[in-house]
Amino acid sequence: MxxxxxxxxxxxxxxxxxxxxxxxxxxxxxxxxxxxxxxxxxxxxxxxxxxxxxxxxxxxxxxxxxxxxxxxxxxxxxxxxxxxxxxxxxxxxxxxxxxxxxxxxxxxxxxxxxxxxxxxxxxxxxxxxxxxxxxxxxxxxxxxxxxxxxxxxxxxxxxxxxxxxxxxxxxxxxxxxxxxxxxxxxxxxxxxxxxxxxxxxxxxxxxxxxxxxxxxxxxxxxxxxxxxxxxxxxxxxxxxxxxxxxxxxxxxxxxIFGEASRPPEPEDIARRMLPYVERHLAAGGRLNQVTRHMLGLFAGRPGARAWRRHLSEEAHRGGAGPEVIEAALSGLACAA
Missing domain, CATH: 3.20.20.70 (Aldolase class I)
Incomplete structure (x- = not known):
């Protein structure tokens, strides 16, 4: 979106x-x-x-x-x-x-x-x-x-x-x-x-x-x-x-704004971020520059700790890409 x-x-x-x-x-x-x-x-x-x-x-x-x-x-x-x-x-x-x-x-x-x-x-x-x-x-x-x-x-x-x-x-x-x-x-x-x-x-x-x-x-x-x-x-x-x-x-x-729309799910938002992450990496950026802001996306939900840990440990590594986010999402599915 x-x-x-x-x-x-x-x-x-x-x-x-x-x-x-x-x-x-x-x-x-x-x-x-x-x-x-x-x-x-x-x-x-x-x-x-x-x-x-x-x-x-x-x-x-x-x-x-x-x-x-x-x-x-x-x-x-x-x-x-x-x-x-x-x-x-x-x-x-x-x-x-x-x-x-x-x-x-x-x-x-x-x-x-x-x-x-x-x-x-x-x-x-x-x-x-x-x-x-x-x-x-x-x-x-x-x-x-x-x-x-x-x-x-x-x-x-x-x-x-x-x-x-x-x-x-x-x-x-x-x-x-x-x-x-x-x-x-x-x-x-x-x-x-x-x-x-x-x-x-x-x-x-x-x-x-x-x-x-x-x-x-x-x-x-x-x-x-x-x-x-x-x-x-x-x-x-x-x-x-x-x-x-x-x-x-x-x-x-x-x-707050009175729209008749269904609130997006955190999983959907994480996936919507993938094209942005790919553009950022293609421009020479690093994955953790984006994912550090995503750590709290699942706060209070099952698997939130595993999500934060995986991004924190993996996103700063050299060559890290969208697969880190995908793996973290898979970990959430296992925790649910």
């Missing part, structure tokens, strides 16, 4: 469910797998820094498959001029949306004065959004936290959202945790600061014209449906969608 671009939802509809941008995880192979599971869910790239594109010429970071659409490019940066140039490169590469990262708490991101530290500079974020919108015709969006460090989210988040809305941003994704820029690692920042989902719901009520997606700690489609029922426009799911992709995405087109 290759999605038909003419039958894809508009971005506001696609953003009813999205897979969060995750460094080292949501690369183009991961996104292709996720698209095989859901034709409608909005997908995001890993964060790509504007300096890497504009100063470093790393346009290879923009490579993606036509089947991935609708797909958004997330940019990191804090210089309006540089971000505008990077946005133009993203639009030229075919991305449907350009997203500005205002939520990543890593030291590397902080040293570049972008990511979550931008929560402290809503005026600068507004300048960046305005410059990017002036440079491209595709939609420019923002992903942020509810605050950082000792900020009071009830005070700073409305100010932040007000400034980006006035700059022309029409869609935001809000990770419902603070980011602690000192004292917590990026991993700890995904778990330790308490979630405040209710604050994000209140922000939607305070900014009715903004399309607001909620992110953080959401692990099931039941939860996504509950947030949509509370008036939020979209739900962004991160690690759960990566670790249990079939559980989170196979039923999304039916439950």
């Amino acid at each position: 290759i999605p038909d671009p003419l039958q894809q939802p508009d971005l506001a509809t696609a953003a009813r469910l999205s897979v969060a941008p995750m460094m080292d995880w949501t690369d183009r192979h991961c996104r292709y797998l996720h698209r095989m599971l859901s034709r409608n869910t909005l997908l995001y790239t890993e964060m790509v820094t504007a300096p890497a594109l504009v100063r470093g010429g790393a346009v290879h970071l923009l490579e993606h498959d036509a089947a991935e659409h609708p797909v958004a490019l997330q940019l990191g940066g804090s210089d309006p001029v540089e971000l505008a140039e990077a946005a133009k490169l993203g639009q030229a590469a075919g991305y449907d949306e350009i997203n500005l990262n205002c939520g990543c708490p890593s030291d590397r991101v902080q040293s570049g004065t972008f990511g979550a530290v931008l929560m402290k500079s809503p005026g600068l974020v507004a300048e960046c959004v305005a410059a990017m919108r002036e440079a491209v015709s595709v939609e420019v969006t923002v992903k942020c936290r509810i605050g950082v460090d000792d900020q009071t989210p009830d005070d700073v988040l409305p100010e932040f959202l007000g400034q980006v809305e006035r700059a022309g941003c029409r869609r935001v994704s809000i990770h419902a945790r603070k980011a602690w820029l000192q004292g917590l690692s990026p991993k700890e920042n995904r778990d330790i600061p308490p979630l405040d989902h209710d604050l994000v719901v209140r922000m939607k009520q305070a900014f009715p014209q903004l399309h607001v997606s909620i992110n953080g700690g959401i692990t099931a489609l039941d939860e996504a449906e509950a947030f949509l029922a509370r008036g939020l426009d979209g739900v962004m799911i991160g690690r759960a969608a990566y670790q249990r992709p079939a559980d989170l995405l196979a039923g999304a087109d039916t439950r």
Whole structure:
């Protein structure tokens, strides 16, 4: 199943469910797998820094498959001029949306004065959004936290959202945790600061014209449906969608987007990936670059451990090809 671009939802509809941008995880192979599971869910790239594109010429970071659409490019940066140039490169590469990262708490991101530290500079974020919108015709969006460090989210988040809305941003994704820029690692920042989902719901009520997606700690489609029922426009799911992709995405087109279709089975998805794997290998790629994203495809199902073990042990070997996936599927059949 290759999605038909003419039958894809508009971005506001696609953003009813999205897979969060995750460094080292949501690369183009991961996104292709996720698209095989859901034709409608909005997908995001890993964060790509504007300096890497504009100063470093790393346009290879923009490579993606036509089947991935609708797909958004997330940019990191804090210089309006540089971000505008990077946005133009993203639009030229075919991305449907350009997203500005205002939520990543890593030291590397902080040293570049972008990511979550931008929560402290809503005026600068507004300048960046305005410059990017002036440079491209595709939609420019923002992903942020509810605050950082000792900020009071009830005070700073409305100010932040007000400034980006006035700059022309029409869609935001809000990770419902603070980011602690000192004292917590990026991993700890995904778990330790308490979630405040209710604050994000209140922000939607305070900014009715903004399309607001909620992110953080959401692990099931039941939860996504509950947030949509509370008036939020979209739900962004991160690690759960990566670790249990079939559980989170196979039923999304039916439950979130209202399609009358039978959710695909993980076995079918694994086989649909074979032509993609063959193309990747023919282009000089390695099997494990794709299969590492497929390890969780059978999570919670009989034979899942054997599936993961076989791919982990065999896919990195020299000359490994589609037969590794076929063998892993045969092992599943024996376990059933």
